[in-house]
Amino acid sequence: MKMKNITILGSILLGLFLARPIISARASTTDSTYTPQIEFLLTLMILVSILIAAIVFGMLIYIVVRFREGNNTVRKKIQNEMRLEIGWVIFATVIVISLFAASLPATTSYFSERKDYDEEILIVAYQYNFTFVREDNSFTVGYVEIEVHKVYMLNITSTDVIHSFYSHELSIKLDMVPGRYNIIYLQVRTPGTYEVHCAEYCGFGHYSMEAKIIVT
Numbered sequence: 001m002k003m004k005n006i007t008i009l010g011s012i013l014l015g016l017f018l019a020r021p022i023i024s025a026r027a028s029t030t031d032s033t034y035t036p037q038i039e040f041l042l043t044l045m046i047l048v049s050i051l052i053a054a055i056v057f058g059m060l061i062y063i064v065v066r067f068r069e070g071n072n073t074v075r076k077k078i079q080n081e082m083r084l085e086i087g088w089v090i091f092a093t094v095i096v097i098s099l100f101a102a103s104l105p106a107t108t109s110y111f112s113e114r115k116d117y118d119e120e121i122l123i124v125a126y127q128y129n130f131t132f133v134r135e136d137n138s139f140t141v142g143y144v145e146i147e148v149h150k151v152y153m154l155n156i157t158s159t160d161v162i163h164s165f166y167s168h169e170l171s172i173k174l175d176m177v178p179g180r181y182n183i184i185y186l187q188v189r190t191p192g193t194y195e196v197h198c199a200e201y202c203g204f205g206h207y208s209m210e211a212k213i214i215v216t
């Protein structure tokens with residue numbers, strides 16, 4: 001086998017080897033109705049990134065070895081190589097368009113309105129906590145209790161600076177902007193306690209700005 005082929009094969013195998021733990025870590029027990037699509041997208045992005053990194057580093061290693069000092073390979077200057085130029089423009093465009101197409105089902109369901117929700121919860125962020133206001137005007141600070149499989153309309157806002165409502169485990173993230181009400185629908189499929197963190201640097205206490213969604 002030629003040196004070139006060995007290098008390409010080696011990089012792909014290395015890429016797959018590195019991808020394994022990442023993929024199995026991604027298939028964790030995170031659980032809202034958005035989770036399968038979001039996790040699929042993340043895994044796809046990681047795989048595509050690894051593939052591109054493998055190609056780039058594979059070529060880099062190949063070039064370093066082949067054109068090292070003292071190796072008398074023929075060195076050719078490549079200039080105005082139209083086929084090569086068109087090739088990588090098409091390659092990059094196809095990748096970007098494919099990723100866009102793959103992300104459409106997730107983004108559509110993420111932002112589509114649901115008329116069948118059971119309850120609206122107003123979530124107000126402030127430095128440095130979250131308040132959850134229920135339809136009967138009762139409220140809790142730092143945690144909220146909801147029921148499994150029920151659909152909740154989360155109406156999200158902030159009283160001071162921009163925060164972000166982020167739960168990795170439930171695959172949701174939405175900006176909390178003063179003077180604006182952003183809406184996302186949440187339906188959790190597994191009972192448990194899920195963590196929420198502020199995902200927008202909002203000041204000194206940002207690190208401790210968190211809440212719990214308790215699903216029973």
Ligand SMILES: [Cu+2]
Binds near residue numbers: 162163206
């Ligand atoms: Cu914050």
